[in-house]
Amino acid sequence: MQEVALESAINSIRVRFGSHALTRAAELPPPQPWPSRTPIDRLTGIAGLPRGRLALFTGSGTCGKLTLALALLANATHEFAHxxxxxxxxxxxxxxxxxSPELGALTVVSAPAPEIAGEAASTLARAGAGFLLLMCALPEHWLGLLESGANRSGTVLVAVVDAPDRALAHASSISVGFSRRDWIWERGQMVGLRVSARCVKNRVAPPLGETELEIRYPLGTRELSDYQASVAEVPSPIEELSRCASAVV
Incomplete structure (x- = not known):
C-alpha cells in the first residue's frame, strides 16, 4: 500500500512539473572521468576516477594503496594547475x-587536527582544486560540505586510510580495497610486492572488478630523483590459465 502511494506521489510530481523533475539514481549519467593512466582506471567502469566524487583506498599494512595514490598524485601534477x-x-x-611529479603544481597542507583538515579540504574543493589527496581522517560533519563543493567544481577526491569509519565509507562513491598477496624476491633480495586491488563499492558504474598489481621498489645507490617507481598490472592466475587453455586448443 505504501509503495502504491509513493508511486502515485511521484507520478503526480512528474505530471505537474514535467518528466525531468524527478530522476531515479539509476538513470543519472555517470560523472565525467579523469583518466589517471594507472591500473585503477579499469576498476571504475568509466575508464578513470570520477570528478566531483570521493574515491577511497583502503587496506591494512603494506598493501600498495599509498604507492598507487602517489602515482595518481604525480600524474595529477602534470594535468592540473593545483x-x-x-x-x-x-x-x-x-x-x-x-x-616524476611536477613539483610546481603540488601544494601540501599540514593539518594537525581533524577540524583543520576538514575545513581546508572543503574550502579547496569548493574553490576548484584539480586534485585533492586526503591523508587523514575528516570529521563527519565536513564530509557533506566536501562532497557538495567537489561536485560543483569537479575536483578529483582520493582518500587513503587503513580502515574507514562508517561516515567516510558511506560518503565514498568508489572504494578500492588493497591486500598484499606476497613479496617479490630476486637473488635473495626483496624487490617489491604483489597486491590485489578489488573494487568493493561503486556508485558510478556497475562493474565491481578486481586486479593484481606488481609494485617494484627502486634499488641501488642513486639520487632519489633518479629512481623510477613501477606499478604494473599483472595477469591473475585465472587469466593465465585461460590463455594456456586457449593456446592448447
Missing part, C-alpha cells in the same frame, strides 16, 4: 620523486 595533499602528519614530499 594538486593538493591534506596531510595529518607523516607525508614526505620526497616519497613522490620516483613518480
Amino acid at each position: 594538486a593538493i595533499v591534506i596531510d595529518g602528519g607523516g607525508f614526505d614530499p620526497l616519497s613522490l620523486l620516483p613518480f
Whole structure:
C-alpha cells in the first residue's frame, strides 16, 4: 500500500512539473572521468576516477594503496594547475620523486587536527582544486560540505586510510580495497610486492572488478630523483590459465 502511494506521489510530481523533475539514481549519467593512466582506471567502469566524487583506498599494512595514490598524485601534477595533499602528519614530499611529479603544481597542507583538515579540504574543493589527496581522517560533519563543493567544481577526491569509519565509507562513491598477496624476491633480495586491488563499492558504474598489481621498489645507490617507481598490472592466475587453455586448443 505504501509503495502504491509513493508511486502515485511521484507520478503526480512528474505530471505537474514535467518528466525531468524527478530522476531515479539509476538513470543519472555517470560523472565525467579523469583518466589517471594507472591500473585503477579499469576498476571504475568509466575508464578513470570520477570528478566531483570521493574515491577511497583502503587496506591494512603494506598493501600498495599509498604507492598507487602517489602515482595518481604525480600524474595529477602534470594535468592540473593545483594538486593538493591534506596531510595529518607523516607525508614526505620526497616519497613522490620516483613518480616524476611536477613539483610546481603540488601544494601540501599540514593539518594537525581533524577540524583543520576538514575545513581546508572543503574550502579547496569548493574553490576548484584539480586534485585533492586526503591523508587523514575528516570529521563527519565536513564530509557533506566536501562532497557538495567537489561536485560543483569537479575536483578529483582520493582518500587513503587503513580502515574507514562508517561516515567516510558511506560518503565514498568508489572504494578500492588493497591486500598484499606476497613479496617479490630476486637473488635473495626483496624487490617489491604483489597486491590485489578489488573494487568493493561503486556508485558510478556497475562493474565491481578486481586486479593484481606488481609494485617494484627502486634499488641501488642513486639520487632519489633518479629512481623510477613501477606499478604494473599483472595477469591473475585465472587469466593465465585461460590463455594456456586457449593456446592448447
